Amino acid sequence: ELKVEQNPLFLSMQEGKNYTIYCNYSTTSDRLYWYRQDPGKSLESLFVLLSNGAVKQEGRLMASLDTKARLSTLHITAAVHDLSATYFCAGAPTSGSRLTFGEGTQLTVNP
Amino acid sequence: NAGVTQTPKFQVLKTGQSMTLQCAQDMNHNSMYWYRQDPGMGLRLIYYSASEGTTDKGEVPNGYNVSRLNKREFSLRLESAAPSQTSVYFCASREGVSYEQYFGPGTRLTVT
Numbered sequence: 339e340l341k342v343e344q345n346p347l348f349l350s351m352q353e354g355k356n357y358t359i360y361c362n363y364s365t366t367s368d369r370l371y372w373y374r375q376d377p378g379k380s381l382e383s384l385f386v387l388l389s390n391g392a393v394k395q396e397g398r399l400m401a402s403l404d405t406k407a408r409l410s411t412l413h414i415t416a417a418v419h420d421l422s423a424t425y426f427c428a429g430a431p432t433s434g435s436r437l438t439f440g441e442g443t444q445l446t447v448n449p
Numbered sequence: 450n451a452g453v454t455q456t457p458k459f460q461v462l463k464t465g466q467s468m469t470l471q472c473a474q475d476m477n478h479n480s481m482y483w484y485r486q487d488p489g490m491g492l493r494l495i496y497y498s499a500s501e502g503t504t505d506k507g508e509v510p511n512g513y514n515v516s517r518l519n520k521r522e523f524s525l526r527l528e529s530a531a532p533s534q535t536s537v538y539f540c541a542s543r544e545g546v547s548y549e550q551y552f553g554p555g556t557r558l559t560v561t
Contacts, residue, residue, distance in 0.1 A: 369548060380539065381492075381552045388547060426491060428550075435480060435499065435548060436507065439491040 340365050340431050344440035351417050352448055359443045361410040361427035370403050370410045371437065373426045381426065385412075417447045450475050453553035455540050461559045462530040470525040470556050472540030480543040481523040482550065483507075483515060485536040492539065498523055530560045 341364040351357050361370065369388055373381040385394045387403035387410060394401050398421065400413045410427055424444045428437040453474045462468055474481065479500045484492040494507030496515040504515050512534060514526045527534060537557050541550040 371549065373552075380554050383549055383551070386547045386549050428492075430548060435543065436494060436497065437482075437550060439493075441489065441491045 340367060340429055340438045342427060342429050342438050342440040344425075344427055344443050346443060347441055348444050348446075350446045350448060351414075353418055354416050356416065357414050359412040359414075359425055359427075359445075361412070361429075361440055363408050363410075363429040363438075365408075366405075366432050367408070367429040368405055368432050369430045371428045371430075372401050372410070372412055373428065375424045375426065375442070377424075384425075414445075419447050419449060421445060422447045452476065453540055453542055453551055455538075455553040455556050457556060458554065459557050461561065462527075463561055464531060466530050467526065467528050468530065469527075470538055470540075470558075471522070472524065472553060473522045474540075474542040474551070475521065476542060476544070476551065477520070478542035478544060478551075479520070480545075481517065482541040482543070483513075483523070483525045484539045484541065485509065485534075486539060486555075487536050495525065495538075527558075530558075532560045534558065535560045 343362045372385040385401040390405040392403045398415045403410045424442045426442045428439045456471045482497040483495040498504045498517040501520045516524045540553040543550045
């Protein structure tokens, strides 16, 4: 059974700073997804990573996947307040379609 | 396209009452999912339907039933609501190439 762990679970950072959120998973998976959730809202897809070494960037966010280390990272560059939200990673086993979600990282960007 | 829609948006039930949460998607996706979200626990899969006519249990199916009415619609039923079922419920459908899931707006359910 796939298990997904994120850290940190809570992250408070200042505007302009860089930081990385880590997502570790327990069994073989070649598909990793990142979602954003604003308070009281639904989940919005950010990145879909489908192979080892995949790297995707959108604005100040960059996600990568290392299937050998069973690790995905979400890197935040020069954070701005608008990035404050909860970020979830989710993995799917190589032979399955069910997603397993991490607990989420609640990010607060302070002025 | 409306994407994934859910009704109702909010609901308050008394213990023992029943209700059905409705979900529909207009993206022609084969697979659909029901999740619940509780504080600090991420999303947990209740039931899913890989294709029309099939349903399977997820991680937390007890106390719930589902119906895949057709390719577009997937409903979740609580037969006898309990306070432990107070949660936010999300429906999702899955795209067939990248397996990316698209989520509905959620139903906030309180059971008193």
